[in-house]
Amino acid sequence: MLIGKSPKIPTSEIISETTYLNRRKFLGQSTALIAGSSLLGSANAGLQPDDEITPEDIVTQFNNFYEFGTDKSDPYENAHTLTTDPWTVTVSGAAKKTGEFAFEDIIKGMTAEERIYRFRCVEAWSMVVPWMGIELKKILEQFEPTGDAKYVEFKTLVRPEEMPGQRSFFSSIDWPYVEGLRMDEAYNPLSIMVTGLFGKELPNQNGAPWRLMVPWKYGFKSVKSIVSIHFTDKQPLNTWQQLQASEYGFYANVNPAVSHPRWSQASERRLPSTLFNTNRRPTLPFNGYAEEVAHLYKGMDLKKFY
């Protein structure tokens, strides 16, 4: 084999790397709590024995973030221009507390904990990423969604001055990038809002200052750099569904049995893959998180609701 084992990051390293990172107070705060909380808590129990953490330079330099360009290397090259401080989030729709909130205020006092998740892209490649995040449920409940809140819709920032992909004449995306979840999906304990990566602040190209992470769905569901949270009784029309409804649905659960018109979803290349070993492995239903989430879709025909 050409590739050595990717180094497992020792706990001590994660903590020492984070302690000096307190540009934003909360991060310093969360770090202290991480030290005491279960770094390899129950959420990481879903890892398979051969799941190795993908090297950090790959996680931060190989991204799909079309706001910064369509090549995988574009976000790393272009996203440094993004201003993430100050960051305002608009909360609207079926909730008691709506309005504009400073990002810091929303997550104030909350603990970012480490969650190591498999990450599966619809393009048939995958990674294993140590995210730092807060359970989405905790975040959403502060806004006291009403009974009419059946879905939650998220939107990415639109700021063409800082996002070259949004200036592109040759893009057919109608910005902002929109994604959404059913409320019960959003409240599943696996759903988190990510604020960090490898024990550090979330890099811009990975969706700073915060992005969604729903590991049982294809990567495009996990919307980045969120500026809007909207509670609604209507199923959101997510961006990829707008573009190609025959190929991308609302649910986008990882499912090896439902072939995508562009890619077979039966298997995936776990990155890093090499010329001599593509590191291909079978794709698991719900990306290996069936135990945690399959009940959400009981009785649904997943071939129809893809």
Add this chain to the structure above:
Amino acid sequence: MTVAKKPNNRLKLVLALLATAPALWLAYLISQEISLPTSGLGPDPAEGLLHYLGDWSMIALLVAFSVTPLRRIFKQPMLARSRRMLGLFAFFYVALHLATYIVLYVESSWQLLVADFVERTYITAGIAGFFGLVAMAVTSTKGWRRRLGQNWLRLHKVIYLVIPLALLHLIWLRKDGFGDIALYILWFSILLGERIYQARKPRAALTKGL
């Protein structure tokens, strides 16, 4: 033989070197990749290779298709002597592109290849285009040219199908970011326009070519 021949051979050599450059650069990237994985072709070399070769396949096809109009515009009949070579280069890049797909994407599974061919229209278009190129490459020798006579010209008109098939392949597989596609279509349209213009000219019969 004649004095004029030398510079034209030089032209052919320059064109040959230019057409080899992407392959040489690729050889360098692969050597990087072998000495240090992910350093040459990135963390997903299957996609890296496929895209690199796909891009150069498209460009090489359009370059080969540009020879005849350029020959007419620059009154350089000797340019035509490079046409076969440039066409074979295009075939070479497409063949490597297909080989990458077979080895690294479907990993030599014929069932998967057939499934892709049937289910995914962009693969159907790509393979149809490839077969067109195979027919042209096989019959590109002097012997075949002589044997086929008038039919040779007719057969090689298949390029008018191959390039649109390649463009369809690209349009169907691309999700977003259509800048390069727009450029290719513009390039192809200009070449096609020139040919239509030539064909409509009364003396077209004399300079008729592909």
